[in-house]
Amino acid sequence: MAYYSPASLLTDSQKAPLTFDLAVPALSPLNNNNAITPGTRLDLPLWLAEMLAVSKPSGPGSAALATLDMPTALDVKVLNALRADPKSVDLRAQAMWFYGLGERMFELFEEEEVTAVLVDTFKQRALEIADKAQNTRAALQSGEGNEFIGGMDETERLCA
Secondary structure (H helix, E strand, C coil): CCCCCHHHHHHHCCEEEEEECCCCHHHHHHHCCCCCCCCCEEEEEHHHHHHHHHCCCCCCCCCCCEEECCCHHHCHHHHHHHHHCHHHCCHHHHCCCHHHHHHHHHHHHCCHHHHHHHHHHHHHHHHHHHHHHHCHHHHHHHCCCHHHHHCCCHHHHHHC
16 A cells, blocks of 8 residues: 555554553553553554564663554454355454555564455455445345445445
8 A cells, every 4th residue: 555545544543452561651641641561452553553563672682662463353253254254244343444454464474374364355255246236226125235335344345
């Protein structure tokens, strides 16, 4: 995605879990003015979580400041549901920019399995979107597919 594109900015604003490995008293406003100690877990915007995860304090042998974890939108339960039936998962409920979040996580983690599931999901859902686009009147009159249309993420909505 382009640096200044709205889709990229909105993707980077989605929450990602971050676990602090060191005490960081200067960042206590992020935790409702509670002390940030080792093991503190916060859901922060992806852009901030990424910056904190790659930051290292100065000094020899210093450990990483924090560890970025996979967001709940891409956890094992969601991936298993996508493997079983991609069309039945409400992607919008997981993350508004679901595919963008998956792309950013691949850049950070290089999880080949997650990428394979997301590519397969996109292909299968694209077929469903194309079918609904060709038969809009029938889909709207019968009422079937409204849940699917409501569960499309923003990437799918832009493509439809």
